[in-house]
Amino acid sequence: MKKSTIIMLSVVGIIAMIIAMIGIYAVSIxxxxxxxxxRYDAQFNVVETTLDKMRKDLMNQFKVTxxxxxxxxKVAQTQSExxxxxxxxxxxxxxKALGMNPELYKKMMNTISGNLSEFKRSQDVLTxxxxxxxxxxxxxxxxxxxxxxxQPKPEMISSSxxxxxxxTKKLDDNLLGD
Amino acid sequence: MLFFIFAPILITIISAFVxxxxxxxxxxxxxxxxxxxxxxxxxxxxxxxxxxxxxxxANRSMMYNEVWHFAVKKIIHEEEWTTREMYTVQVPSGTVKxxxxxxTEIRYRTQRHGPFWKVQLDDGHICKIGSSSYNHWKNxxxxxxxxxxxxxxxxxxxxxxTGQIYACKWNDQFNTMFPWSEIHKYTNKVRRSKSVLxxxxxxxxxxxxYPRPADNNNVSSIISYGVPISAEDVLxxxxxxxxxxxxxxxxxxxxxxxxxxxxxxxxxxxxxxxxNKNELVIFMNVNDNxxxxxxxxxxxxxxxxxxxxxxxxxxKPINIKKLGEYILASVGKxxxxxxxxxxxxxxxxxxxxxxxxxxxxITVLSIINGLLTQHIIEKINxx
Numbered sequence: 192m193k194k195s196t197i198i199m200l201s202v203v204g205i206i207a208m209i210i211a212m213i214g215i216y217a218v219s220i221x222x223x224x225x226x227x228x229x230r231y232d233a234q235f236n237v238v239e240t241t242l243d244k245m246r247k248d249l250m251n252q253f254k255v256t257x258x259x260x261x262x263x264x265k266v267a268q269t270q271s272e273x274x275x276x277x278x279x280x281x282x283x284x285x286x287k288a289l290g291m292n293p294e295l296y297k298k299m300m301n302t303i304s305g306n307l308s309e310f311k312r313s314q315d316v317l318t319x320x321x322x323x324x325x326x327x328x329x330x331x332x333x334x335x336x337x338x339x340x341x342q343p344k345p346e347m348i349s350s351s352x353x354x355x356x357x358x359t360k361k362l363d364d365n366l367l368g369d
Numbered sequence: 370m371l372f373f374i375f376a377p378i379l380i381t382i383i384s385a386f387v388x389x390x391x392x393x394x395x396x397x398x399x400x401x402x403x404x405x406x407x408x409x410x411x412x413x414x415x416x417x418x419x420x421x422x423x424x425x426x427a428n429r430s431m432m433y434n435e436v437w438h439f440a441v442k443k444i445i446h447e448e449e450w451t452t453r454e455m456y457t458v459q460v461p462s463g464t465v466k467x468x469x470x471x472x473t474e475i476r477y478r479t480q481r482h483g484p485f486w487k488v489q490l491d492d493g494h495i496c497k498i499g500s501s502s503y504n505h506w507k508n509x510x511x512x513x514x515x516x517x518x519x520x521x522x523x524x525x526x527x528x529x530x531t532g533q534i535y536a537c538k539w540n541d542q543f544n545t546m547f548p549w550s551e552i553h554k555y556t557n558k559v560r561r562s563k564s565v566l567x568x569x570x571x572x573x574x575x576x577x578x579y580p581r582p583a584d585n586n587n588v589s590s591i592i593s594y595g596v597p598i599s600a601e602d603v604l605x606x607x608x609x610x611x612x613x614x615x616x617x618x619x620x621x622x623x624x625x626x627x628x629x630x631x632x633x634x635x636x637x638x639x640x641x642x643x644x645n646k647n648e649l650v651i652f653m654n655v656n657d658n659x660x661x662x663x664x665x666x667x668x669x670x671x672x673x674x675x676x677x678x679x680x681x682x683x684x685k686p687i688n689i690k691k692l693g694e695y696i697l698a699s700v701g702k703x704x705x706x707x708x709x710x711x712x713x714x715x716x717x718x719x720x721x722x723x724x725x726x727x728x729x730x731i732t733v734l735s736i737i738n739g740l741l742t743q744h745i746i747e748k749i750n751x752x
Contacts, residue, residue, distance in 0.1 A: 198389060198390055201385070201386050201389050202386075204382070205382050205383075205386060208378065208379075208382055209379075212375050212378070212379070215371070216371055216375075219371055226714075227714060230714050297676075297680055300676065301673050301676035301677050301680065302673055304672065304673070304676050305671040305672045305673025305674070305675070305676060306671060306673070308670070308671065308672040308675075309670045309671040309672070312566075312670045313670070315565050315566055316566070316711075318565050319564050319565045319566060319714075319715070320714055322563075322564075322565065323714055323715060323716055326716070327716065
């Protein structure tokens with residue numbers, strides 16, 4: 192075989208290999224994008240479930256009405272930053288205001304603050320998956336293939352007060368709102 | 370991942386191309402064609418192996434230490450014993466046409482073994498311990514029995530020693546438990562990624578001030594900053610961990626501070642970059658022997674249990690035993706170790722030097738492979 196033929200065959204072989212590699216790479220980009228997209232979609236359901244679970248846990252475990260559960264969640268949101276000293280007195284005052292004994296109040300408070308943290312985690316993961324998906328789509332050379340598949344930023348479920356602050360960019364002294 | 374697959378293939382193709390266009394190995398000659406094929410196969414195998422090694426090593430950077438707890442079921446003492454071991458040597462047997470010839474001779478030696486002191490853990494695996502530790506637990510368990518012997522043998526008239534084997538069994542009582550801890554590795558992508566779940570980057574001072582216990586071989590269940598804790602309490606918490614550790618995949622740490630603000634929890638969490646997946650860390654502050662605040666940290670999604678634990682201790686005098694007993698009774702229902710498979714979506718970027726090193730390493734290996742192939746084939750042809 193002539194040297195020129197060998198070189199030509201080699202060049203063709205190299206090009207074929209490079210094309211095959213690009214093909215595999217492209218498939219890999221597409222599959223990763225699909226995986227992340229599906230994970231992102233699924234996380235919305237997780238957020239919804241944890242939100243729903245919060246009220247249901249209170250209603251089922253403590254046999255309270257939907258309205259009471261909703262009111263209690265509002266109170267619990269203000270307490271979700273762990274326990275501080277002097278809580279005994281605080282619990283007594285708060286439980287008295289709600290017409291409950293302090294022990295039951297503590298149990299309900301733990302249930303709801305646990306659920307709140309689960310809800311927060313589910314929203315954090317949602318943001319995180321969105322971030323990973325967006326970065327993946329934006330990066331070169333991925334952007335050539337999946338650049339148009341960037342998902343809209345997920346809207347966080349938060350209090351109307353937080354939404355207002357985000358909109359106006361103004362924070363009043365009363366952090367917890369009315 | 371794909372980079373580590375493609376790189377060796379590409380480097381092999383490029384080096385093959387270089388050989389083809391170069392005047393070094395003219396493929397008109399049969400021996401050069403053999404060289405070329407050997408080079409191609411060798412280069413692909415070696416560079417793929419090297420690339421895989423570098424990839425595995427890069428992945429190891431996502432692995433972190435965590436503490437596993439066990440209960441010792443049995444302690445074993447094997448006395449020293451000897452065995453007769455066979456080995457062979459080549460000895461000169463004469464000369465043939467001026468060349469020395471050799472024959473294989475079988476010889477025997479006496480091999481000494483032990484003495485050994487070991488523990489058998491509740492998952493069945495065995496670890497070595499020291500004689501003092503064995504004696505300590507032998508005196509507590511008080512049920513040492515002879516469970517067998519290593520029959521001694523010897524070579525060349527040396528004295529054979531037979532070693533007795535003794536064992537003590539734990540009676541399954543909590544207050545006589547011998548707790549055991551080990552450091553193991555697990556993959557934590559969150560700590561290496563840019564995840565929103567990641568803790569803020571700590572300062573060097575903070576890392577120095579609050580070193581991550583598992584990374585410093587600290588397997589203790591209680592870490593106290595200024596509050597004296599009795600050895601009895603430490604042993605009690607170690608036993609709680611040993612009892613619960615394997616079943617629930619948990620490592621409980623009590624972090625006890627004296628007259629500190631609650632913000633210290635954020636500092637420690639930042640220095641540690643969060644807890645390990647099996648850690649339940651109970652932070653508490655003691656002021657005049659009373660716990661003034663408590664905060665619990667773990668990877669659990671639902672932190673109801675955190676609040677339950679904190680409620681047990683806040684505004685009360687510090688009582689390790691009472692807390693331990695509460696955890697013992699409540700952990701089964703309330704502890705759910707986080708599955709880190711949930712974070713598989715996280716993309717972890719390796720540092721650039723892993724990629725550069727991979728390219729350089731497989732290129733150098735390819736060149737060495739070419740030179741070796743040339744040298745070996747030429748040598749074979751010469752003979």
